[in-house]
Amino acid sequence: MRLYEFVRSFDLAIAWLRHTESKAVHTSENTKPVLTTILPELEGSAAEVFTRNVFFMVRKHLNRQGLLISEGWSEDGGNRTYYYSKYGGHEISWRVDYDRSMEKLICSCMKFESKGIPCAHMFRVMVVEGMNRIPEACISKRWTKGVHCSNNGMKEFVADEQLTQMARYGTLKSSCNTMCYYASYMDDAFNDLQQMFDKHSVDLKEKWIDRGYGGDGFAMDSRVRNDRSRRTFGLLDPRVSRCKGDHKHAEAKKKRKCGHCRLQAGHNQRTCPYKKNSHNTAVDDDYMENCLDDSLEKSFEIGTGCSDSGEWRGQAFVPQPFGSGGRDTGGQQRSPGER
Template sequence: MNKKTPISVVTDGDKAMSAAIKSVFPESRHRLCVWHLDRNAFANLPNTEAYQSFITCMVRYVTPDEFEDMWKKMVDKHNLHNHEWLHEMYAKKRKWAEAYMRGHFFSGCRSTQRCEAMNAFFNRYMNRKTRLYQLFQQVDRALTCIRHNEMGADFSSNYTEPILISKLVKIEKHAANILTREMFSMVQEEIMNEQTFIVLDSIESEGYRTYTLTQYECPNSKWEVVYYPKDQHMKCSCLLFESYGYPCAHLFAIIKAEHLKQIPPSCILKRWLKIAKSDLSDKHESQISPDVISMARFSALSFSCSQMCFFASRTKEGFEELKVEIASYCKD
């Protein structure tokens, strides 16, 4: 990795692994897998209510002070003052409590599920009886399948257009033009949620403005967004962008309030862009088999055609029109 360390690491809590990460990747943020914590909590806590209280402390987005208050109430309510496992977990709270993890980039990954999923994927191509000379052939087959799926997703992002559904057409169109299809779906949801937020106040300071927002039917909830007009830099107190890597509904509310026509560069990560892989070498691209490229194109076109056929089949006129168009393209 050219001595580039990971931003974040998720493990199952192995102590030797934790010590190694702290030694080798001191700048990386280490998180404990919530799935393993869930199982351990169920096995170690005395009853279902105590288990549910622990899970609430783990996943709820609150401030560190609110977390401490929740934790104290849980310990007092269930008389867990001398519970050894709970004391051990409290000492590691900065590695699993959402209150302390918020603002650190994990792209929504809170468990080792992705790693386990990759293991399960490769298990479809090999098992304990696979011979060594067969191993490389099977790994190559598995990688071919992964590349096929990835190229199909790339084709869908680059050569198809999503349906725009919000009133912020220019902003939504900008997101659709630059983001991959999967990321656009997540951003589109935040754009739609923007309409539930209300700007309460705006304070002008030297070089920036601070907006205070609340949410419809939740008047006691407050968020702050700081906006720098000079470079259009934005930062929200909810820290969704810092945690997940895409702009929150609060930011879109201020984008609308400032009459911006595009998403500011400070709210966009390169990893989610269609051009994220543009700097890959031609040598790497040339290693992909033409058959794989052809299969990827077929997969992407099949997906697009299935959508088109679905909408056309809903009316007799659409069915007849598409039938004629298909016939014209299929002529020799």
């Protein structure tokens, strides 16, 4: 799976979760369930406290309390202990301890400890004790309404200062888009907006300096933002690694030197323009004269004493013969193509 495919699916999943949650929150907070049991006080208090899905689970247990058969009870100071068994099955029994001063119920089935919702045995005791609401101690906070926004018991999210700044920058930038689009159609709006931007930029920069923010400001910051190695956050494209046979990013090839004149002029030994003279070890006089005339003309035109076919030594022009003798020094000569 590609990274962008993953991010798209991830966004979709998150959006689905948020939608489901807000739907559940809406149902819990803005609607009331129809009370169906014969104990509307207890059922009503459960509907008030718990979220809707949890309420349905709790109501199931509230209905089951009618199936319990009392196996007697005992009293010890402020505490009462009730024993129950299920209708039709006497072999299992439960024991519920009721602390009257604390209004606390502890059942041996441990449903409240494991799932966080009061069990049928607790409801039975509530009925016997004549309670008209579920005691606080039998409500676990995580199933109650409004717990999703109070964020109880969770570590508070501390936003990174730089991340906050980045997020704000992005938000502001994108919220300008609409304004800029419409303003770009009208002359007066365009001018107004530009003046406003200039004014606010100066004002905000002064404020920024007054409040003592360090750094070089916008220009430097945007350079850092684009520098991959200095970024510590955000999503980047993967690094492109060069593989075998990938010559797209290779440096430009070096120009080949001519094997004859040692110049990088784009010709080779076979097509070398100087080759025709190389078979003479002694340079013939006509060629020398031509060279001399050419270079004199050139030196007057360009104002330099050097030419390709020779050099000035003192006041006399000494032409350099091409061929086997000139090869050693020929490499340092300027190439005709570079002129």
